Amino acid sequence: MSPAASSRWCPTPEQLMILEEMYRSGIRTPNASQIQKITTHLSFYGKIEGKNVFYWFQNHKARDRQKLRRKLSRQLQLQHQQQQQQQQQQQQQLYYYQLNQQNHQFQGYLDYSTGSSTLPQFPYDISNSYLPQGGGGVTSTQVMNYTWKEDIPQRLEMEKMYGHDWMMMETGPSSPPCTRPLQTLELFPITATNLKEEGTTSKQF
């Protein structure tokens, strides 16, 4: 019995370490050239092929995202529940806001925004059929909707909507508001620098 060639690649500890270090350093989807280099390098520690490297990054990235998503999900679930409770307690208050908004439109809600009240008034039209200064009571239902009805929705629909692919990027620790870094880090001189978890899209389940 020869070693009964295993049907799949089995990374050695060294290989694994290096791959993880690379991942940590920001590499997510290495291109062919990168894969080649990585493979060459890793082959020193044991048998390995390019596809192994490719798959490894694919899987690792995916499962990383998965993990993150689950975490967020749990977090949200908690938050949701808490909010539900709070809302039940705040029902009266919300009702007040609703009334208030009928007259002052979004004011009540606006004031809530991050405290950055510096903003002048922005054109708030709820559901685009609603003029800011109109103030007509016509929209009572909409305001109401917005205010307190229709919360705690169930997860019934199939929603998907990709953001954009800010996923091939390796975000630095503090991603500036509107940039997509997209930097391809160097390969071998791994200058280990931590980086933030990559953002990802969320998709249907």
Add this chain to the structure above:
Amino acid sequence: MSPAASSRWCPTPEQLMILEEMYRSGIRTPNASQIQKITTHLSFYGKIEGKNVFYWFQNHKARDRQKLRRKLSRQLQLQHQQQQQQQQQQQQQLYYYQLNQQNHQFQGYLDYSTGSSTLPQFPYDISNSYLPQGGGGVTSTQVMNYTWKEDIPQRLEMEKMYGHDWMMMETGPSSPPCTRPLQTLELFPITATNLKEEGTTSKQF
């Protein structure tokens, strides 16, 4: 133009992810209280205001519906067409089409493999490194087909999947299938219990 304050909010990846996660978890029209909390939370990842959150949910919900509608529409139309065509004896054509479609995936590999079979997915791009923030002329396809002569990866059978030309780096080393060489490991006392992912800090080949 330093910060050049963008005239409109531009969500960071993290923000987007969280928002989508919330949406996915069922939130559709958050009320004022919810918006406030969300905004506060998201402001950790970048500048954001309540109205951004509000609009985001509005837009997202709308576009979601839109998309769903379109998809349903298409599907229904297709079904309709298929039914009609079936009834109209144009069966052959359709059948052919469908077969073709299916074969496309299988045969595709074969045919393309006139020296280069396309495996399900591999990055064929061989771009050295991307123009980091090139902005302008976007990577006009630096795809350079990676050619690996290879056979159809038949499930179950083809275990070996020989050299994808990721590199023909057979690397020669005749390392046993799944044993871990473990040669001269400097820092870590890797015992039988192979250390798994996480651990492993400070490495330097």
Add this chain to the structure above:
DNA sequence: GCAAATTAATGATTTATTCAAG
């Protein structure tokens, strides 16, 4: 202790989306 049985991880494939050219 130690295997069979069970479960968790993870390598490898396949399927579905998304985006951008044509």
Add this chain to the structure above:
DNA sequence: CTTGAATAAATCATTAATTTGC
């Protein structure tokens, strides 16, 4: 509108951990 490239998500399949009864 269609199509192809790229790749994320879902899934399959095998290996490693672990549990369990002896």
